[in-house]
Amino acid sequence: MAQNELCIPALRFPEFSGEWIKRFLEDGSELISGQHLNPDEYSNGFGETPYFTGPSDFTNYTEKLTKWTLKESKWALQNDVLITVKGNGVGELWFLTLPRVAIGRQLMAIRATSFSSSFLYQYLGPLKEKFFALASGNMIPGLSRYDILRTNLFLPKLAEQQKIAAFLGAVDEKIAGLQKKKDLLEEYKKGCMQKLFSQEIRFTDDNGNRFPNWEEKKLNDLGKFTSGTGFSEVEQGGAEGTPYYKVSDMNLPLNTTVMREANNYVSNEQVNRLNYKPITEEAIIFAKVGAAVFLERKRLARDFLIDNNMMAYIPFKSSMIRFLKIIFERTRLSKYAQVGALPSYNAGDLKTIKVKLPHPEEQKKIADFLSAIDDKIALVSDELGKAKTFKKGLLQQMFV
Numbered sequence: 001m002a003q004n005e006l007c008i009p010a011l012r013f014p015e016f017s018g019e020w021i022k023r024f025l026e027d028g029s030e031l032i033s034g035q036h037l038n039p040d041e042y043s044n045g046f047g048e049t050p051y052f053t054g055p056s057d058f059t060n061y062t063e064k065l066t067k068w069t070l071k072e073s074k075w076a077l078q079n080d081v082l083i084t085v086k087g088n089g090v091g092e093l094w095f096l097t098l099p100r101v102a103i104g105r106q107l108m109a110i111r112a113t114s115f116s117s118s119f120l121y122q123y124l125g126p127l128k129e130k131f132f133a134l135a136s137g138n139m140i141p142g143l144s145r146y147d148i149l150r151t152n153l154f155l156p157k158l159a160e161q162q163k164i165a166a167f168l169g170a171v172d173e174k175i176a177g178l179q180k181k182k183d184l185l186e187e188y189k190k191g192c193m194q195k196l197f198s199q200e201i202r203f204t205d206d207n208g209n210r211f212p213n214w215e216e217k218k219l220n221d222l223g224k225f226t227s228g229t230g231f232s233e234v235e236q237g238g239a240e241g242t243p244y245y246k247v248s249d250m251n252l253p254l255n256t257t258v259m260r261e262a263n264n265y266v267s268n269e270q271v272n273r274l275n276y277k278p279i280t281e282e283a284i285i286f287a288k289v290g291a292a293v294f295l296e297r298k299r300l301a302r303d304f305l306i307d308n309n310m311m312a313y314i315p316f317k318s319s320m321i322r323f324l325k326i327i328f329e330r331t332r333l334s335k336y337a338q339v340g341a342l343p344s345y346n347a348g349d350l351k352t353i354k355v356k357l358p359h360p361e362e363q364k365k366i367a368d369f370l371s372a373i374d375d376k377i378a379l380v381s382d383e384l385g386k387a388k389t390f391k392k393g394l395l396q397q398m399f400v
Helices: 119-137 145-149 158-198 248-252 270-273 291-295 320-331 360-398
Strands: 020-024 028-032 047-050 081-084 093-095 101-103 107-112 150-157 217-218 224-227 242-245 283-287 298-301 312-315 354-357
Touching: 028 145, 081 119, 093 119, 107 119, 107 145, 119 242, 119 360, 150 242, 158 320, 158 360, 242 248, 248 291, 283 291, 298 320, 312 320, 320 354, 320 360
Parallel strands: 047 101
Antiparallel strands: 020 150, 028 107, 081 093, 081 107, 217 354, 224 312, 283 298, 283 312
8 A cells, every 4th residue: 555645635526524534546457468469460350359559449440340258357348447658649548338349558557456447547647747747857758657557636425426426427427428419410411511612402582593703712802811920928817998909819718600719818008019900890700820730720810900810701791791701720831831841821822712503592501500500519518527626626625
């Protein structure tokens, strides 16, 4: 047993009492190392047993299959906790629900012997950053057996472990259900867009008549591109005024489709002193420099500033903004990027992009239809975000 240290969590089920005891992971579990397979020993459709080589396989476990046979002690078995120990994704965890899998050297399996395995999975999840920090000292990030087995835990008795794990597992099921619902809505929207823009499906006017044929236009005919400006660190950090968006702001929870919050705001005094030119029209914004261009994120924004790693597209007719946002969602701008040490593009690279444009009334019908799906996606995304925040709060209070 590790040092005899005791503590009590902030949030607890009322039927339990007493202190939690500090243990090492090795006190109640064992570690199974992964094994290397040659490419001819596994392939898609070859054999019946999944072969996991990294965290990407955790949800795509039909990608690699093998007939490879090992002693049972070498398999990862149902209820084991898989942990990524080498390369990308160090510290990523997965609770194994499959009967057994083969695992590569990038993974290890933690098998509980006297702890609750599902409790262990929940407890170790928030330690990902700790594991990553331990691994990052190496040229290729990697965790040793010692790093894992000597991980400190504060543990209650087995009955309380099981109660906590069951409760958090129910929260996980809620999160998984919302994520699946969101994924299905996004897939449905993608399919609808494909059929609408291939004109396999057409809207009609209020009298049931077909709209005119779509016309080809260049983006430069429909709006203008404008780049952001420099935003020095001494001017950053404001909490009120005009939002000054950076590429990272597109990751904020409220900014999945429309920019609603920023990490930095600038005051009227800053705007006047530095001669900033806020964009007051509704526009489409996106990254124009660096690896972020390949993420293809586009957002709507109004009354804002952007730094010089971003670009905005402002339609000449404000009524077209929703339809043009759909056009941008369907357009892979990154293929127009200038190749170099730092991929980028400017207005000249994008303004001649050709797009198909329907009649204004058909544009509105398409935009209304897809916006209704977006509203449903946003609602589910909001529920998903709240559920994840709820679980994060639980973990902070239920574990020590």
